[in-house]
Amino acid sequence: MPRNTAVFAPTFGGEGIVRSADITQDPRYGHNKPHAGMPRGHLPVRSYLAVPVISRSGAVIGGLFFGHSEPGRFTEDSERSLSGLAGEAAVAIDNVRLNAATQTEIVERRRAEAALRELNADLEQLVWKRTQELNHQAEALRQSQKMEALGQLTGGIAHDFNNLLQVVIGNLDILGRTLPEELVRQRRAVALAMSGAKRSGALTQRLLAFARQQPLDPKPISANRTIQGMADLLRRTLGETVEWRTTLTPELWTVEADPGELENALLNLAVNARDAMPNGGKLTIETANVELDEGYASRRADVKPGAYAQISVSDSGTGMDAATVSRAFDPFFTTKAEGKGTGLGLSQVYGFVRQSHGHVTLYSEPGSGTTVHIYLPRMDAQAETPSEQTPEPAPLSFNEVVLVVEDDADVRTYSVEVLEELGYRVVQASDAASALQVMATVPVDLLFTDVVLPGGTTGAVLANRAREMRPELKVLFTSGYARDAIVHHGRLDRGVQLLPKPFGFDDLAIKIREVLDAEPKRET
Template structure:
């Protein structure tokens, strides 16, 4: 500023200087702090005790949407309570939440004197995803081991029941052949047969779950099979449910037992129908696809490769996680007593697994359910025509049959049936006794060995091996309800093996014996 004399003339200047370096630095720091929440890529919020959002940066929008926050209104009660608890305690706290497809850790920091809390969020997606993937893999492994154990138990139970049912069916049929039965007795015997056959269907489903069925795999065009089933499925589901298909034009071929695949589709469609009592839509879908390494990492049991997808979806009531964890277990059902056996989905599981495939369920309560089945795709496969053997000639004969079965009642019943058809029958209760009978005294001329597969001391496969070494032209028919990989692998009979599955009827035994004897 100018200095003047008494006459007003400028005689000098006066000035004051001040070092503002420090204050400038403080101002820049304040501006930087102000920019921090605004430019932060993670959510930053300031929320009052009454739930009012005092400040939120742009990155907070997805988080607020996840909370269900609406502008101009307090945040929802759940989150408001967290803010209040933080301020009342005067201590920070943190929680983890899912936001869209990522995982956040939220840190609540109290500013008690100002009656608000600062909320900072940190994304921890990748570590969390890795932990979640590991947890899911461990859970899938535990579930698979559990189902495997149940399967072994179910297979053993089915084996024992099949022996009993074969005896019941056989003797009831023999009784019904008697000429002097009155109508009441005939009716009672028929009821016994019908009940035994229904029980046989249950054991068949148990064997399907335990993956101990003998399959007859063929090359299948899945689209054609689904189209063929269409009319029957529509009759099953009724008028209140729509059935739609989305079939890939070229999904590829699979190798499986057509009858078993039909059962898989039918069981899933019926299950979907039952989930939609008030009507809805069932969609059957096929697709050829490649499951890569990343999919295999999420599902460790899956080998990368080409697959054909079969998916069945419904718009029904859906399932919670607890239900999903049990749906493939035998006899588990959410239906009323008398409305289902609980074997439909366990049968599906067993068939898919035995066919070399994988099955997964995706569902939420009130959002429907989708079952996805992945079956190995055959590359360059051609359709095979199924050959049907015509049954010719009479079922009886005069040949000598060695019948080996450890269940006495079943052995006697089968022997009585074969004797009735004119055969000469020699019985043995196990493999060791059969060898003794053959080798003692004058050697018997045996035309056919009919033997159970699983027996104490010596199984049927070992017995047949010893006898065919000495009698190369001996023909063999195995009878079993549970092969335990002795004569079949991955559900397919070993080459040249003939099998009659228990429980069997008198006619099926006679037909199969004659068929094996007539083979060249």
């Protein structure tokens, strides 16, 4: 194979024909090591003729090289005839290459046609499957939007109703504690009224739970420990006709959730399961660590892929048809007889789980029982289960000064009377401006303020201004609806103390003492 030396370069470069009577006399000859000419044993060449072979595309395919041992053997006729031969060679090579490319294209076309036929065969199935996915996603989105709208409505109702209930419960509380013992009928009437009012308060809390507007106080917890701690309560709730068992995964991932609300959710599911098994049956509570992938999340609205602790509650009850399942989480929807249920149990579960950034699903068929899966996001931190302590009864006679700020006169009057009865020195105000005036002249130890105040000011803003005047001031908030003021993303702001409305004598007594006895907040 000739190298691209000075002699061969014009041919390989397609510059034209090279003809030499004696190539050994050519100035381009003999300059390349190691031979500096023809190698030992090479056929003797004096006359030299080289013609490039050029494709129709203009690219050099190669060259035709001719040599003779005698000088002067090649003429112009030699050039013309060999130039024609080079052209024929170029056409032949081009045709072979074209034929090969054509064959390759035919093979590729046949392969593409086969793939297209296969795709066409599956296209109808693919279109049907994708249509089903889109319909499912649209339905999930409609359900999510419906639940959001219902949540906003129920949250507003709960807010107004809680303030009314606070007045009712507060005054019934005063009556119950001040009526003479001999007025048995009147005391019984007050007790019955108080029971009804507290049930109403529980309903509003469930409404707020469904609306995802209850002020959660999440902590790192183990769902396994929560379930184990509820054993006695669940046993009493389910009764003797329901056989129940737990299957708890060891090393269950830690979650961040409100322990009390998780217990309420599990209790609501247990009650629903019991009512679905009037003649007895089986209830199973299971836990597992699961990963929800992108595919799962894409088929459901507002579900993020990731690691979750799963809690499953399954029963062997009557089950539900598809129409009932589609409305199971709606507030006030129930299949139970009148007076047997409010339709807020599953609503509370739904609201609590969604407010905890989790996900809940329900599977049921008539005659095959029901399974509810709760998914709570995994926490990275180690579980730190808070100790459960029962508050001690509040002692009387304290010298601390409590400032009560409440725009509702009836609620404010009740709060002041309770605190004075407990032995505190009490001052009061109806709005933020009046409260700050009081703070300027009275050494207040604790600010007890409603979250929503007149004039567009919030209790949180008042607390910040009051602490500028008195840095060691303790603050306790109260509200029937605390969203966006001291609750963000469904959770109480760090370090905030809240007493939800409606509250009673003992509730206020214990919480006030708890806040006053807490260690002062230290700035870091």
